[in-house]
Amino acid sequence: MSQIERVAIVGGNHGNELTGVHLVKKFQQYPNLIHRASFETLALLGNLKAIEEGKRYIDKDLNRCFTNQGLQNPQLSSYEDTRAKAIQQILQPQNQPSVDVIVDLHSTTANMGLSLIFCDMHPFLLRLGAYLSSTNPMVKVFVNQQSREGGFLRSLCELGFVIEVGAVAQNILNAELFQQTEQLIYGILDYFEAYNQGNIPQKSSTLTFYQYIRTIDYPRSDAYGGLRQRGEIKAMIHPHLQFRDYEPLNPGDPMFITFEGKEIFYEGEFTVYPIFINEAAYYEKGIAMHLSQKQQKIV
Template sequence: MNRINKVVLVGGTHGNEFTGAYLIKKFEQYPHLIQRDSFETLTFFGNPKAFEVARRYIDKDLNRCFKIQDLENPTLSTYEEIRAKDINEMLGGKGKSPVDIILDLHSTTSNMGLSILLDNFLHPFNLQLAAHLSLTHPEVKVCWAPLIESRCLQSISEFGFAIEVGAVAQAVLNAELFQKTEKLVETILDYLEAYNQGSISQTNSTLTLYEYVKDIDYPRNDLGEIQAMIHPQLQFRDYEPLNPGDPMFLTFDGKEIVYEGESTVYPIFINEAAYYEKGIAMGLTEKRHVTV
């Protein structure tokens, strides 16, 4: 990337994730907080209709509606499918958008802390930004999930990414996480300003990256009913190692179900409330170290 000209901050993509939604409202009320001299910063509210009723979505998860084939499919006509097409058009079109960076602000009921979800992590710009955030905010975790993120709103922009913060309940504001998210956004904008001014120091560093492997569903019976819960020893332990033989689930009658993989993995989005309907108990990642 030669120069950054336009950045879009998005909140309310999910109507019951209040951290990003109310940050966008704050930035719209106090626009000087996000303005920088060398590029334009715009705000965008993803799903206002779902936000009005404090629901994740009205008909369909908006953040799963941005695959190119779906955006180009004229037969898709739910509220969120139409909204996705409108957003895509307003932001210039996926793959050809004049928006350099889309930053989508989310929250999660999982204990994800401050997490950055990257699309195009292999690009040096993304790696350098992620490494900078890891240094300036040591609690930040960086996750790469390209197959998942390509269907999300931020994928309209080549260098889009998402911030996930948690644990925070749905349709609830947590002041500490709100302030941490705002500070992280501020750091990102300051970095982009420094990038345009050519004042980013080019020093080698090692970035810890959590690469998405697959989703794990809850144990279910033949009727599709959940038969076990996240094990107490795993609950709230996002990004911590899960070794072969470690307990994953606890059945309703008290029996342990252990992880039967062949190597250590690092679960994320453990017991995310919104993922019950998607058949996801957690995502598994592998820990990598990338030289930047």
């Protein structure tokens, strides 16, 4: 792979995820913090109007607006569709080099620590993940190959990936997680600098990662007419599962509990590792959690 020449750090793709918003504002104010000699680093705010209003989005989720079809469709004129096109022009300017890496900063109400989310098994990203997780036990790697076609910002770039930090409430700053995310970003930039200089740091050649299997919705009543596409939620995340992201969920373990107190158990045939458990922003998407499989790979 050729050298890394341009890196974009994007925060506020969702306007109420303040860790990324304020890190990018800090980097814009103090660009020396993200300056490295061998490549250019751009700090960019995503959904400007949603950031101003303290909302996840204005009309639609910006982080689903980066499909090729949507970006090329002039008829799509919502605020987020328009902003997605503007961001693409910044990151992929005509007749100029595109960014080589996109680091998309997000926070979650789920207890996911410092998670790196990759949309494929690119060898460079896997080696980066192995290095970062070997130097910091809070770092976990989640690979969701189905997300390549989901219109995510990171899909604009071969080496695009997400840093997902939690648990932190929406529209809230958590100083400890803010500082840990900041240090993780500096570690990533230092890794890129070392790579460009032909001196790739590597503490471990084995990567432990979590491979996406599927999503699980909350138990719901039957949907009824009108605009509602899903029925009402009938159960909550079980207290034994809440905040246990990346921990094993075995067949027969409690998964949900109804409002009447009835337990609902995991009926799968093998152990899985849930993540994004009870993410607040996913209620509207019909997602209670993602299920993943824990794997190891020599990188």
